[in-house]
Amino acid sequence: MPICIECRYPVKTLWTQYSGAGDKSSGHNIRLTVCKNCGCFCDKYVEHDFVVLFIDLVLIKPQVYRHLLYNTLMKEDDKLDTSMPRLGLLLLLFDVYLTWARVEKQTDSAPVSDKGTALSDFAQQPIVSQYLFFLILCGLSSLAFHLCIRFLSTSRLSPLVAIKLLPCYTRPNSVSTALLVSSSTKLFPILMVIWQYDVPAAARSLGWAVVANNVEALRILLDCGYGVAALLTTIGAVGRWIVGRSVLWLVELQGLDSMGEASIAADGKALWAFVMYVREWAGQLVAG
Numbered sequence: 001m002p003i004c005i006e007c008r009y010p011v012k013t014l015w016t017q018y019s020g021a022g023d024k025s026s027g028h029n030i031r032l033t034v035c036k037n038c039g040c041f042c043d044k045y046v047e048h049d050f051v052v053l054f055i056d057l058v059l060i061k062p063q064v065y066r067h068l069l070y071n072t073l074m075k076e077d078d079k080l081d082t083s084m085p086r087l088g089l090l091l092l093l094f095d096v097y098l099t100w101a102r103v104e105k106q107t108d109s110a111p112v113s114d115k116g117t118a119l120s121d122f123a124q125q126p127i128v129s130q131y132l133f134f135l136i137l138c139g140l141s142s143l144a145f146h147l148c149i150r151f152l153s154t155s156r157l158s159p160l161v162a163i164k165l166l167p168c169y170t171r172p173n174s175v176s177t178a179l180l181v182s183s184s185t186k187l188f189p190i191l192m193v194i195w196q197y198d199v200p201a202a203a204r205s206l207g208w209a210v211v212a213n214n215v216e217a218l219r220i221l222l223d224c225g226y227g228v229a230a231l232l233t234t235i236g237a238v239g240r241w242i243v244g245r246s247v248l249w250l251v252e253l254q255g256l257d258s259m260g261e262a263s264i265a266a267d268g269k270a271l272w273a274f275v276m277y278v279r280e281w282a283g284q285l286v287a288g
């Protein structure tokens with residue numbers, strides 16, 4: 001059942017079609033339902049296009065998450081929406097690009113003595129093998145992230161459920177949907193069209209923006225507090241990091257990520273730059 005995105009009150013329908021519907025000349029002829037509980041439109045996003053949705057998603061508006069998670073993408077029997085595997089693949093490919101670009105930059109900027117033989121061997125490999133390697137690395141890491149959070153929030157064996165921090169949620173696929181949708185901030189640079197920023201800093205800022213989005217999406221979906229949502233995201237991130245590390249360790253490329261590892265100061269700076277940039281960008285959009 002759909003909900004009012006302002007106050008979560010359940011509603012029967014989000015809009016009503018009245019006479020003349022389907023007649024292109026007279027517009028959509030759709031009337032949005034007004035919520036009985038709060039008096040606002042139940043779901044204004046029904047009428048908005050993808051770009052508006054995406055911008056509000058990047059700006060972490062809870063309403064847009066409620067619209068997507070409850071009113072659009074959630075199916076009665078917890079089936080994944082057909083667009084989700086495609087979004088997952090897109091995010092994966094983008095992840096591969098960001099990781100690869102970052103590693104390449106690191107390898108280029110590191111002094112020869114720090115590179116180690118394994119790393120320079122790796123750079124000598126054919127492009128296809130390098131691509132496949134990053135594809136597997138990012139694929140397994142993302143899988144670990146999803147599985148950790150799905151296990152913690154939906155399994156009866158979850159320690160968080162056992163200590164009653166979180167009620168056992170029965171829809172694992174909805175959890176993945178929430179994580180995928182909230183990770184789509186990663187695609188934000190596509191809207192910027194021209195990438196003027198140096199890749200490592202941009203990747204780091206995006207990383208933080210994605211974390212904030214993940215936390216918000218989990219909070220809204222599971223109806224829990226920020227603390228629990230942040231804890232879930234952190235454990236998922238740790239799982240992802242362990243898996244990523246293990247893959248690098250298996251192929252003896254341990255040096256790959258520790259070089260130029262993110263310092264807290266650099267992270268803070270990147271986060272701040274991102275916030276300022278979004279504000280400036282949103283400002284221009286409103287003014288234009």
Ligand SMILES: [Zn+2]
Pocket residue numbers: 004005006007008009035036037038039040042
């Ligand atoms: Zn309402």
